[in-house]
Amino acid sequence: MNMRVSSRTIFETGLNQLTSLQSQLSRTQQQLATGRRVLTAADDPVASARALEVTQSKEMNDQFKINRQNARASMSHVDLALGSTGDLIKDIKTLIVNAGNSGQTQKDRDALVIELEGRFTDLLGQANTADGAGNFLFGGYRLNTQPFTQTPGGAMYNGDQGARDLQVASGRQLTISDSGASVFEGAITGNGSFQTGADPSNKTRNGSGIISPGSVIDPSQLTGHQYALTFSVTPATPGVPAQTSYMVMDTTTNTPVTPAPVPYKSGEAISFDGIQFDVKGEVADQDVFTVDPSKRQSLFTTVRDLITALKTAGDGPNARTDLTNKLSVANQNINNALDNVLSVRAKMGAGLKELDYLDDAGSDVDIQYQTTLSKLTEIDPIAVISMFTQQQMTLEAAQKSYKNISGLSLFNYI
Numbered sequence: 001m002n003m004r005v006s007s008r009t010i011f012e013t014g015l016n017q018l019t020s021l022q023s024q025l026s027r028t029q030q031q032l033a034t035g036r037r038v039l040t041a042a043d044d045p046v047a048s049a050r051a052l053e054v055t056q057s058k059e060m061n062d063q064f065k066i067n068r069q070n071a072r073a074s075m076s077h078v079d080l081a082l083g084s085t086g087d088l089i090k091d092i093k094t095l096i097v098n099a100g101n102s103g104q105t106q107k108d109r110d111a112l113v114i115e116l117e118g119r120f121t122d123l124l125g126q127a128n129t130a131d132g133a134g135n136f137l138f139g140g141y142r143l144n145t146q147p148f149t150q151t152p153g154g155a156m157y158n159g160d161q162g163a164r165d166l167q168v169a170s171g172r173q174l175t176i177s178d179s180g181a182s183v184f185e186g187a188i189t190g191n192g193s194f195q196t197g198a199d200p201s202n203k204t205r206n207g208s209g210i211i212s213p214g215s216v217i218d219p220s221q222l223t224g225h226q227y228a229l230t231f232s233v234t235p236a237t238p239g240v241p242a243q244t245s246y247m248v249m250d251t252t253t254n255t256p257v258t259p260a261p262v263p264y265k266s267g268e269a270i271s272f273d274g275i276q277f278d279v280k281g282e283v284a285d286q287d288v289f290t291v292d293p294s295k296r297q298s299l300f301t302t303v304r305d306l307i308t309a310l311k312t313a314g315d316g317p318n319a320r321t322d323l324t325n326k327l328s329v330a331n332q333n334i335n336n337a338l339d340n341v342l343s344v345r346a347k348m349g350a351g352l353k354e355l356d357y358l359d360d361a362g363s364d365v366d367i368q369y370q371t372t373l374s375k376l377t378e379i380d381p382i383a384v385i386s387m388f389t390q391q392q393m394t395l396e397a398a399q400k401s402y403k404n405i406s407g408l409s410l411f412n413y414i
Helices: 007-034 045-099 106-127 180-184 200-204 299-311 317-377 381-406
Strands: 148-151 154-157 164-169 172-177 194-198 227-234 243-250 269-272 275-280 288-293
Touching (some): 045 106, 045 172, 045 299, 106 148, 106 180, 106 299, 154 180, 164 317, 180 317, 194 317, 200 288, 200 317, 243 269, 275 288, 299 317
Antiparallel strands (some): 148 154, 194 288, 227 288, 269 275
């Protein structure tokens, strides 16, 4: 049986074949131009879906990199401010030592007060430091509110307790700034458990008693109460020397700690309810020394109290004794404030170092993502160039064949 093929069928078949070959060549040419094997999701649905997941993960990793840059900038500002604050506190410690010099007069202390006022202003400036964008570093979440304003007793905190965090890696948030309350109001008074001090009325007597900061000897016995030591001096009589003793009163419960007067000896340890300290020097009759639970106190309050103590110290033995007790309290509290600032700065330093590690890890992850994307979507240049050459030759051959076939006619043989 003979089958006749019309000229129209020959033309359409040839044209369809040429169009298909041209389309394949065009697609291969696009792959070479873009370097991508998967041009549309239809080319490889599985690879396309996987590439989309990897791309999203890569973009998130890029965002973490930007977050780390922002975190590093903010933490560097905080670190510089804390470093300056630490230097100012060290200067204040030096001034406290100078103020304790027994050769100082009130005029000398007035000069120290002027220096302390300057340090106070500088500390306030550091507490109100802003970053390059105008956001205050130590205001917590209140970025646009000035954290501290000066008051007669020190400074008032206007921020909140928030510590700002930033997502710097998958599953890792980093604190980029502590609140002003934590940095400048987080130091605890005394030795961390209690603080000793002399009653201001002692200044009007002729005693020279100096109380030590003390320490905890049995934490299990601590009560957290307030205490008062009251000294009694029985004047000497012929043949009998003067007798000095003290009573300890728990002023929180208003009950005596010592049932009977205890003989006093300068420098001898005084112990009760898990704490221990001593009083040195000649105490006067009715001199009172206090023991209060430690509490958190603003750095600005500590400096302001120190300034007030130096302003009102006066001259004379009694004034010197009173000032020595106050300087002892101030020195201990300023040490605690410095330790607190250094602790926060150490945390910032650890965070900055962690950012370096996270940057290295992020770079490694980015390379992995890029490698995976390359395997999923990019071409093998050698294979695609070979395919392109082959398709080009096939198309040229088909075009020549089509030309020859389309030129056939019976009239050529008549």
